[in-house]
Amino acid sequence: MSAVSRRHLQAAAASAVLAGCSSTSAPPPAPFSGRSVVSILKANSYDDDLTRLILTGLAQSGVPDVKGKRVLLKPNLVEFDNATAINTHPRVVVAAFHAFRSLGANVTIGEGPGHRRDTFGLTEEAGYWQQLHTLDDHFVDLNRDDVKSIGPFLGRPDFFFSETLLAADLIVSLPKMKTHHWAGATLSMKNFFGLVPGAIYGWPKNLLHYNGIANSIVALNRRFRNTFAIVDGIIGMEGNGPIQGQPRPMGALVFGRDLLAVDATCCRLMGIDPAKIEYLQKAADLGAISASQIDHRGELPAPLRTDFQLIQDFQHLRLA
Numbered sequence: 001m002s003a004v005s006r007r008h009l010q011a012a013a014a015s016a017v018l019a020g021c022s023s024t025s026a027p028p029p030a031p032f033s034g035r036s037v038v039s040i041l042k043a044n045s046y047d048d049d050l051t052r053l054i055l056t057g058l059a060q061s062g063v064p065d066v067k068g069k070r071v072l073l074k075p076n077l078v079e080f081d082n083a084t085a086i087n088t089h090p091r092v093v094v095a096a097f098h099a100f101r102s103l104g105a106n107v108t109i110g111e112g113p114g115h116r117r118d119t120f121g122l123t124e125e126a127g128y129w130q131q132l133h134t135l136d137d138h139f140v141d142l143n144r145d146d147v148k149s150i151g152p153f154l155g156r157p158d159f160f161f162s163e164t165l166l167a168a169d170l171i172v173s174l175p176k177m178k179t180h181h182w183a184g185a186t187l188s189m190k191n192f193f194g195l196v197p198g199a200i201y202g203w204p205k206n207l208l209h210y211n212g213i214a215n216s217i218v219a220l221n222r223r224f225r226n227t228f229a230i231v232d233g234i235i236g237m238e239g240n241g242p243i244q245g246q247p248r249p250m251g252a253l254v255f256g257r258d259l260l261a262v263d264a265t266c267c268r269l270m271g272i273d274p275a276k277i278e279y280l281q282k283a284a285d286l287g288a289i290s291a292s293q294i295d296h297r298g299e300l301p302a303p304l305r306t307d308f309q310l311i312q313d314f315q316h317l318r319l320a
Contacts, residue, residue: 067104112142260287271307
């Protein structure tokens with residue numbers, strides 16, 4: 001697969017965005033039949049020693065050996081409003097950066113926001129530059145990075161992703177724990193929308209919405225299996241998320257190699273029934289969704305459960 005300059009693709013891709021899309025035709029992985037480990041650690045403040053906590057969570061949940069490997073940290077950056085909690089907090093991202101560096105990894109931070117076209121401006125507003133002064137040396141705009149074709153995907157004969165993304169040995173999803181006014185909840189799997197280059201496929205990731213949110217989440221998570229999740233639940237968002245909701249303290253970080261199991265656990269922490277979230281059900285062969293298949297390390301989810309406010313249309317998602 002040869003590299004292609006993003007600029008040479010934009011004109012041709014613009015007319016293709018409106019074409020019909022279906023989920024990827026690649027065969028699904030073998031049905032999941034094992035158990036998954038998810039670690040939940042208490043973290044009451046962003047002033048805690050988050051690097052130490054993240055190293056503990058990585059060890060508890062079985063992060064693969066990353067020494068000498070290329071690790072891509074994928075936070076959730078959408079908009080910025082200092083009155084609420086939209087984005088992955090910069091101290092969580094920087095702590096993850098230092099944790100993986102201490103394990104010998106070559107670490108890059110990459111994001112392709114679905115709303116803002118000025119990714120670097122958004123990182124500055126969200127406080128990322130203040131927390132990591134060398135961010136310019138380690139950050140990649142996945143919306144505008146040079147790309148490679150992976151071949152057929154989402155009904156297209158050639159689909160393009162960031163070269164940095166495709167070169168990563170491990171992709172670490174670093175979402176904010178939030179409700180979502182279309183999907184119910186947005187966690188580590190939904191965070192993969194930011195992997196799709198907006199400069200080619202539109203804002204707010206138009207092609208993914210045309211294909212269906214649940215279908216696109218599942219397709220992306222089928223395609224990228226070299227993954228790990230660290231969910232920022234220290235302060236989440238409830239109500240009309242993922243942008244217009246209200247901050248909701250949860251006081252936890254959640255870790256795991258199985259993104260489905262991590263997201264199912266986060267739903268239970270939020271008082272949401274994961275069996276009622278469409279994209280989790282559609283991805284049920286990718287990992288563990290039943291609580292009986294998940295081995296929890298650190299804290300148990302039930303004592304930490306904090307029922308997040310849900311919009312009226314999603315009251316039926318409430319965990320009994």
